[in-house]
Amino acid sequence: MSDDKQLMENILADPTATRRDFMVGAMALGLTATAASALWSGRAHAATPKKGGHMVAGLNDSNTIDSLDSATYNATTMIAVSRAFRDSLVEVGQDNSASPGLAESWEASDDATEWRFKLRSGVEFSNGKSLTTEDVINSINTHRGEDSKSGAKGVFEAIDDVTADGKDTVVVKLAAGNADFPFLLTDYHLTIVPSVDGKADVLSTHGTGTYLLKDFEPGIRATFEKNPNAWQGDEFGHVDSAELVTILDDTARVNALVTGEVDIINRPALKTINRLKRKPGVNIIDVESNLAFTHPMRMEGAPYDNYDFRMALKLATNREAFVEKVLYGYGKVGNDQPLGPKFASYDPDLKVEMDLDKAKFHLKKSGVGDTAIKYRFADTAYGGAGDAAELFLEDWQAAGINVELVREPKDGYWSNVWNVKPFCACYWGPRPVEDMILSIAYIGGAPWNDSNVDIATVNALVAACRAELDQDKRKDMYQTVQHILSDRGGTIIPAFGKDVAATSDKIGIGPEIGGGWEMDGGHFIKRWWMA
Helix, strand or coil: CCHHHHHHHHHHHCCCCCHHHHHHHHHHCCCCHHHHHHHHHHHHHHCCCCCCCEEEEEECCCCCCCCCCHHHCCCHHHHHHHHHHCCCCEEECCCCCEEECCEEEEEECCCCCEEEEEECCCCECCCCCECCHHHHHHHHHCCCCCCCCCCCCCCCCCEEEEEECCCCEEEEEECCCCCCHHHHCCCCCCCCCCEECCEECCCCCCCCCCEEEEEEECCCEEEEEECCCCCCCCCCCCCCEEEEEECCCHHHHHHHHHCCCCCEEECCCHHHHHHHHCCCCEEEEEEEEEEEEEEEECCCCCCCCCHHHHHHHHHCCCHHHHHHHCCCCCEEECCCCCCCCCCCCCCCCCCCCCCHHHHHHHHHHHCCCCCCEEEEECCCCCCCHHHHHHHHHHHHHHCCCCEEEEECCCCCHHHHCCCCCCEECEEECCCCCHHHHHHHHCCCCCCCCCCCCCCHHHHHHHHHHHHCCCHHHHHHHHHHHHHHHHHHCCEEEEEEEEEEEEEECCEECCCCCCCCCHHHHCCHHHHCEEC
């Protein structure tokens, strides 16, 4: 096969490629516009969803303490479970827009402090109960207020009140305007559950989604059957049934795909991905993303409350080597702040470069000396976390920092280590707007503020950005936040990655893959099909 033909076939097989990508490439290789268009049309026909079949996915990121309570969600498996049998008011569409979910439309006041969401009529939960404004109001309220333990509490702190206007409209009043508020409702924590005795039944197995949850064993498996009464049933929900199985080990997950035990896996080990690409019947999917590989240091205690010690660790971290040796090119160099290159506000001029001499200077200035610290990680933190730990250790020790590596158990990592221990490996999946990641993890008091950073200027700027309707001013403010967090924050972010998955050639995927999280925004069960 010629290199040119192989290139065109690779683009046609890539579900993330756009028509423009293919047309430009094909015409550059000498095809006429008519011929190129015909080839693209053939690809579009092949991407037509097919109905039926049973889909099995093997996923990382699951724990035996997982719960159906969406306030506790923090990883892909539970997000995928929830997206299959529950719905949100607003979804991140496959074109990455804020798309109607259970709210068929919405409108805002001129100052964006009041939002009105009109609910779809005729929507039922799987137990036959009709969707009501009470269900929506109670579901929202579980994620706000002083007593809320939700991971999304910070996202919804600006809500002053949620009320009903008639039988089909929910009114949300904000303390200050927020032009991005519909995007906040796409947060994976905010799924709509039925009300029982005036409260949201957060553990309910009854949802409005395209699938019925038939069996749920935390940290082990979940099974689904198509919901015959789903309001999205004509557009989505292509397979008859689906199963999610937990496979935490990277090698075992890849082997399950190659042997046909599963049809889909997330996060194939990048160190072996070139070999996997060559396997017959396997397709690799990679999507540009704001996925951040983070390493939070809790700033409330020594030695991480020391600016110079944190700076020594940052300056002794080789970001280019992380992209090359851990991500194998599937990412971009980071700069110790969480807003990735897909955000409009991203500042490409903000750089943090490795400098061992400066690292030694800050270490000496810190007064910490050779005090030993522990860096904790597990492979479930992110693919290649063990390799990254060895890479970090070599460079940190070269700067004179005394570090001990501690490999933690995979199961329970997100409850026993992350946001508990003072220094560990972590990742943050992509969010559609800046406020969602900043409000959850980078302002004082946020429940998932895993570095316990609390900088008054950042807190004020994040709040001000929500109400700022001038996009240029908002961009400038977000860039200021990036510079402050990069310098004074407590998180080492060596890189932003791509969302990488692998499927058998039995799986069909449309021409676009949504963001907001890996695996088509977590919606892959309802959006993908058996080809």
